[in-house]
Amino acid sequence: MSEHSRFNGTYTTKWSNSLAKRTTRMESSVIRELLKITMVPGMISFAGGLPAPELFPVRDFNDAFDYVMENFSQEALQYGPTEGLPSLKCYLAESMKKYDVPAEKDNILFTNGSQQALDLIGKVFINEGDKIITGCPTYLGAIQAWNAYGPEYLTVPLDENGMKMDCLEQTLKDNPDSKFIYILPNFHNPAGTTLTIDRRYKLVQLAAEYGVFIVEDDPYGELRYEAEDITPIIALHKENVIYLSTFSKTLAPGLRLGWIVAPSDVTAKLIQAKQGADLHTGTLVQYLASDICERGLIKSHIRKIKAVYKTRRDLMLKMIEEHFPKEITYTHPLGGLFLWLQLPEHVNTKDLLDKAVEKKVAFVPGFAFYPNGGGDNCLRLNFSNANEENIVEGMKRLAVVLKEACNSKEHTASA
Amino acid sequence: MSEHSRFNGTYTTKWSNSLAKRTTRMESSVIRELLKITMVPGMISFAGGLPAPELFPVRDFNDAFDYVMENFSQEALQYGPTEGLPSLKCYLAESMKKYDVPAEKDNILFTNGSQQALDLIGKVFINEGDKIITGCPTYLGAIQAWNAYGPEYLTVPLDENGMKMDCLEQTLKDNPDSKFIYILPNFHNPAGTTLTIDRRYKLVQLAAEYGVFIVEDDPYGELRYEAEDITPIIALHKENVIYLSTFSKTLAPGLRLGWIVAPSDVTAKLIQAKQGADLHTGTLVQYLASDICERGLIKSHIRKIKAVYKTRRDLMLKMIEEHFPKEITYTHPLGGLFLWLQLPEHVNTKDLLDKAVEKKVAFVPGFAFYPNGGGDNCLRLNFSNANEENIVEGMKRLAVVLKEACNSKEHTASA
Structure with missing residues (x-):
């Protein structure tokens, strides 16, 4: 006692x-x-x-672990580069090419799940009092990450086709100094909605017009149960889109493995923030994911x-x-x-x-x-x-x- | 192009x-x-x-992985609690008892290596312009983590016995509003020095007198090559010590697995910060470390x-x-x-x-x-x-x- x-x-x-x-x-x-x-x-x-x-996929993890320990134990258990494992970056860059997204080595940063991506974006972009635009409703983890940085939230309503672009336009007109628009385009958490292709084009146009960043959070994009995939926003925009995704829903959340695709100068700043925050994402889990991806098992x-x-x-x-x-x-x-x-x-x-x-x-x-x-x-x-x-x-x-x-x-x- | x-x-x-x-x-x-x-x-x-x-210890990791996948695959690959895996907490609490450190479940939080612990401490303690006290020299990762929060660094010289307590006392006298003292008591990075027991007592007394926290960063404590262990500062102080350590030097840095021991109210705030930062530390790596510790292999x-x-x-x-x-x-x-x-x-x-x-x-x-x-x-x-x-x-x-x-x-x- x-x-x-x-x-x-x-x-x-x-x-x-x-x-x-x-x-x-x-x-x-x-x-x-x-x-x-x-x-x-x-x-x-x-x-x-x-x-x-x-x-x-326990068996896939077992096979991957055996392979990694057999071939890369010294690298997989050691410190690694802040931005992440090159082979896994290559896989992701390759898989984003189907959408004509020009992700290169310098555009990708691995994070401890998408949650850390949200935190790093807050750290790099948000001064206290800065305006950021979210849907209402929006993902509660984003609110939790960003509250630490003290933004003012400007909220835009959704309908069955996702964020309402007329309302977004009005919000941008009233607040042209907004820092970024946070959007979950596919199977929105919590609303379940998917942003139509027309709205994606409109969003991109508005972001360019007002010179604001778009944060495209896409943890569920691979989990589509009907209809066709819609082009990601990052593939429509010339610049200023920061795209987030994760292995948490497609492979295993216990890995804590997500990634950011962003313009190379933005990525460079996010890497600096990541380095101060935790040096790098776990090396072992990156090797495991890389092996599972490369062998096609994730598909x-x-x-x-x-x-x-x-x-x-x-x-x-x-x-x-x-x-x-x-x-x-x-x-x-x-x-x-x-x-x-x-x-x-x-x-x-x-x-x-x-x-x-x-x-x-x-x-x-x-x-x-x-x-x-x-x-x-x-x-x-x-x-x-x-x-x-x-x-x-x-x-x-x-x-x-x-x-x-x-x-x-x-x-x-x-x- | x-x-x-x-x-x-x-x-x-x-x-x-x-x-x-x-x-x-x-x-x-x-x-x-x-x-x-x-x-x-x-x-x-x-x-x-x-x-x-x-x-x-590749073989230990192989054995641990087999055991964890055989027995806990659903838990080890799933989301977990922010504060971390109970069995690994128990192990650490038990092993800190040799120093009479009263670490309980509510006093421990796992982090992505000690680097994240430093970042979370910055997030929870440092307002821009706040004074924090470090040795000169001090661990550069701490400077990097805290620069994001904009503190004023007050630096105290070291000699062959670690931080000079007379200089620290003067610094505290001149700056009684300092937030915390950051100290690496064992085999200092970079200075290699170890804080003597007399100085540890003095440090604790000064911290109590001026009502400031001590951040005790101890990544190397287990790697002593001669002479006897010295009681950790956290074991000497009645309250207000935040102790950090890691498996990076004793097991494998690629796990990104460190921990904080702190008063329960401090831990609760750090948990909130951690939750916004990345939800939790990787579940799989905690299970692996827990198994390796429990089987005595880490020793x-x-x-x-x-x-x-x-x-x-x-x-x-x-x-x-x-x-x-x-x-x-x-x-x-x-x-x-x-x-x-x-x-x-x-x-x-x-x-x-x-x-x-x-x-x-x-x-x-x-x-x-x-x-x-x-x-x-x-x-x-x-x-x-x-x-x-x-x-x-x-x-x-x-x-x-x-x-x-x-x-x-x-x-x-x-x-």
């Missing part, structure tokens, strides 16, 4: 005086708090954004998980259609991991979560995805991380809670 | 307008630039701080590398004694990876490096370790990453360059 007390409590005043001002803007994410809830036995969670662990793995995730998406949509109150609207995502539901205005999904958790089912309430407030009657469901049995059971539990909420006026939306 | 031009050059004006102000303080480290030099064929480099790759591995590094240190010291000009003074480190040399005042080691590189031998010039300038006549040598043959040959090459420099007055120290 006395040992433990060395660490706790007595220095609180001094300690809080010592904190940097930016820490007042830093908070734990809702999803992190939700993790505790989802650990409760019997809980069916649609809250996380996790891939299905039963599908991880067959993606085919496999797409088939499963499509089935889960379809089942979840069917359950909504059959069991949820008709006044609830929802996206029909063409890919990715998420459905986005809009409930009647009077329902507050933060309160609703408590009732859902009582019934042992969890989701993420919508407010978490709105940097400036809003989304109180929305919620996000993940379909990749629950098997069919759990989707059926969990959606039935949720239907009970939703029916009660929709029928009741006692849930008043908070201001 | 035209494709490539999409990414280069034309937007330079706009781009530099878009940069955050902090980027003007962010630069590539000298060591990164030196990497290019050391890639030259035939170069013998004493510049890096790399462990000996021929000693990496036998450390014994093995200590024997080799001691031999290399002794050989390098012998070469200095036999071949270097007598006016050069140098540390006799009790452990770690580095020797620190002081040359006559008129020799500028930055210029000297060019001449050394011509002779195909490299070191790090001293100025890199001085946040406010200085160290122009000093240099750092690494002995862990060169085999005996290369130590003999490289030191002979260096002796030629040094003799020439010491005999000449044309190298004038820069201001």
Whole structure:
């Protein structure tokens, strides 16, 4: 007890005086708090954004590890260059050529998942008070990364075709000094929407006109379950697009391996930021990913998980259609991991979560995805991380809670 | 060519307008630039701080990987908690108990090597203009991490027993609003010195008196080649010590796996910062390290590398004694990876490096370790990453360059 007390409590005043001002803007994410809830036995969670662990390509990892240790153990366990492993860069550069994206060696930087890419972009671009433009809703991890740098968020609404370009244009007209536009073009997290090709062209035109950067965050692009791929924004724009992606959804998030494709002068600054932040991304995991990519195994793995995730998406949509109150609207995502539901205005999904958790089912309430407030009657469901049995059971539990909420006026939306 | 031009050059004006102000303080480290030099064929480099790759415990990694994939593949490849893997935390908490350090679950956070720990500490503590106290010289990675946050560095000289406590006391008296004292107590990088137990007590007393934090950076503590271990500062202090260490020097830097031990309220803030920065440290590498630690393999591995590094240190010291000009003074480190040399005042080691590189031998010039300038006549040598043959040959090459420099007055120290 006395040992433990060395660490706790007595220095609180001094300690809080010592904190940097930016820490007042830093908070734990809702999803992190939700993790505790989802650990409760019997809980069916649609809250996380996790891939299905039963599908991880364990055999491919075993083969890759054997090969890497046999051939590159001294390099794979040693310090490496900040920008990352050349062979893996080559693979990515090659695979982006199908979109005519001129990614070269100097344009790629590996990061600890896309989350670190977001943080490095904040570090390199955002002064306190700078304006950045996001969708509303938008990815909550981006909000969390950037809050540390204190930007002003300008939010632009989405419809079923992604960010509304007329609203974006007005926002840029009113705020021509904005630093960048943050956009999730494919199977948006949380909204599930995909930006049409017409809007991509418009976006590129607006960005050029106002001279702002576009941050294109594309973690789910490879997970399309229907219709054709749409050209990435980086392939349409002459310059000033910073493209992010990751192996977290296509291979394994436990690697913490993402990447940035950006103009070479931007990449150079991001590399400096990365060097101060953690020297470089894990060498071993880059070697493993490189081997799995080079042997073509990642492509067959993606085919496999797409088939499963499509089935889960379809089942979840069917359950909504059959069991949820008709006044609830929802996206029909063409890919990715998420459905986005809009409930009647009077329902507050933060309160609703408590009732859902009582019934042992969890989701993420919508407010978490709105940097400036809003989304109180929305919620996000993940379909990749629950098997069919759990989707059926969990959606039935949720239907009970939703029916009660929709029928009741006692849930008043908070201001 | 035209494709490539999409990414280069034309937007330079706009781009530099878009940069955050902090980027003007962010630069590539000298060591990164030196990497290019050391890639030259035939170069013998004493510049890096790399462990000996021929000693990496490849067989232990193979066994660990098999075990982890057999038993925990779904967990080891999935997202994990921000603070890190409980089993590895337990191991570390247990091993710190030998020093009576009350590390508990809530006091430990895993980071992407110690470099990320330094960055997170900067993020949580440093407002622009805040005063922080470092040794002069000090670890250049810390300077690089913290430059992004814009502190004022107050520097305190070292002697053969580490940071001079009388100078520190004066600095604290003059600057009672300092945020923290950064100290490398064991086998200092670059100075090679070890802080005596008396000075550790004095440091703790001064930190308590002035109410400042101590950041105790201990990457080399396990690599002691003679004399007895000295109690870590965190074991002496009642509160306000943030302790950092890493598996980079004892196991493999390619894992990017370090950790922080700190008071639980500090840890909680660091966890928030880490979550925004990259969600969490790689799960797979934590599982591998945990297995290697639990099976006791890390201890036998450390014994093995200590024997080799001691031999290399002794050989390098012998070469200095036999071949270097007598006016050069140098540390006799009790452990770690580095020797620190002081040359006559008129020799500028930055210029000297060019001449050394011509002779195909490299070191790090001293100025890199001085946040406010200085160290122009000093240099750092690494002995862990060169085999005996290369130590003999490289030191002979260096002796030629040094003799020439010491005999000449044309190298004038820069201001």
